[in-house]
Amino acid sequence: MSGLARARRTLGLVARRPGGAFGLLVIGLVVLLALVDDWLVPGGPNQVSVPDRLLAPSAQHPMGTDQLGRDVLERVVLGASTSLQVGFVAVGIALVAGVLVGLLAGYYRGPLDAVLMRSMDVLFAFPAILMAIAVLALLGPGTRNAMIAIGIVYIPIFARVTRAAVLSVSEEVYVRASRSVGAPDARILFSHVLPNAAPSIIVQTSVSLAFAILSEAALSFLGLGTQPPNSSWGYMLSDGRGFLEQAWWMAFFPGFAIFLTVLAFNLLGDALRDVLNPRRRSLMTAGGA
Template sequence: MSSTGIELAETTQPVVRRGKAAALWRRLKKDKFALLGGAILVIVILSAILAPVITHYDPYETKLEQRLLPPGSPGHWLGTDEMGRDLFTRLVYGARVSVMVGFVAVAIALFFGILVGLFAGYYGGWVDTIFMRCIDILMAFPYVLLAISIIAALGPGLLQAMVAISIVGIPYYARIVRGTVLSLRNKEFVEAEKALGASNLRIIFKHILPNTMAPIIVAATLDVGWMIIAAAGLSFLGLGAQPPTAEWGVMLSEGRKFLRVAPYVSLFPGICIFLVVLSLNLLGDGLRDALDPRLKQ
């Protein structure tokens, strides 16, 4: 290929990517539920980032004389918990922890899952056998039981919980990526790259990986919600974030002692978890439909 042809190809690629992104946005914005999910998620993330601006209370400051104030109380429109801490402030700061754990855990699982799936699917043979048998071992255990076992070995804590649910999530992405790579590794563009002398790593990361991103994006979007629930569940059991950390699972656990006299202490963090997971599911469903090749026409 001439130098002019190479320059033209390099100039055309960004234009093609922008065209694909614009087409994806046009299909996605037709799904009103996906837009609703995205809007809820953006509001939650912005609230977490701007927490010091939104509320002036300290999420860890206790005022026992104001304990268990009902919603609508002066200065505390969502009430206070058993230690007199403002519930709205705890929810906003708790979003930082809960949402961050979900996204970071998915990012860690995604990184290792993609690597395992790419190499297992591309090389096949003994590489595929070793990698996938390790994945099968992880999948042989119930997810929650495996996460609890990992935390039992590492000790309770937010970081340990994040590591545990990340390890549990690796097989999910490894199998998705491997299946996609198996359908791509014998395609004409891969054979052409091999004929041109491209290295295996170049083929894997520059040509095969971009073609696996559509199912990965959808899977990751849907999985963030599961990670948030898993982290909150571990915190509820006393294995994740520890009191007095402002985290939705911890707030649920602390509020269960007062369900009869102050059910709102547990109700509000439960609603927050529900709304975030629902928004991620709606957004993930919309992305799945927008990225489905069968719907491009």
């Protein structure tokens, strides 16, 4: 079976699970909004209309307006692009660096394993959001620096997950056979070890995307992430907290967008975990639970 056919079959099995179907639907909608946000909101995130300030949700403004008369729905749509961009780039940084560290540590073991994993333990010892704030204190606030900060925070998680998977795979017969015939380590790692460790990494990627989006919202809420005039769900929450009694919708709708997106990625991760488990996959393919 080709890689494309296998991916299609996996997505089909994920979609058969209620949580997986919900996750795919919500993530697909958010991605679509992020792709067409410039077309949906051609004027950008700062179309100020003072006479329309703090209008309650209505047919004209389904999510109301903020303190400057900006349409909350338009800002939520534009915020989807920022959240996904930060999430995917940050997790991409963590994925590449963490998987490389985990591969080397799990395959070579010994002193290299000890040095690499103790370094990861040092990073892992700090709470994620505090570590991200510390990195941003050095780099300065902004969307790009938030990507780097969140990426650094999640490197140890991918390193641990990859190392654990590699330790179990590296003793398999086909890996030892490749070593015995003198195959280069790079070929063994990327042709045999990594593909068989991929299921755990894929599940962790989905879960990490959820937490990366949540982390970006937290940093933007604190004024360390996305800066105005750009729109961000976290920054919108920060704006809305001062108007909770006058205009609850300013904080509710961006908060609900964060909740829904994070939930979708977590549910997708749960579905992927079941589908990529060989025993569960066999049951699902045979029509079981």
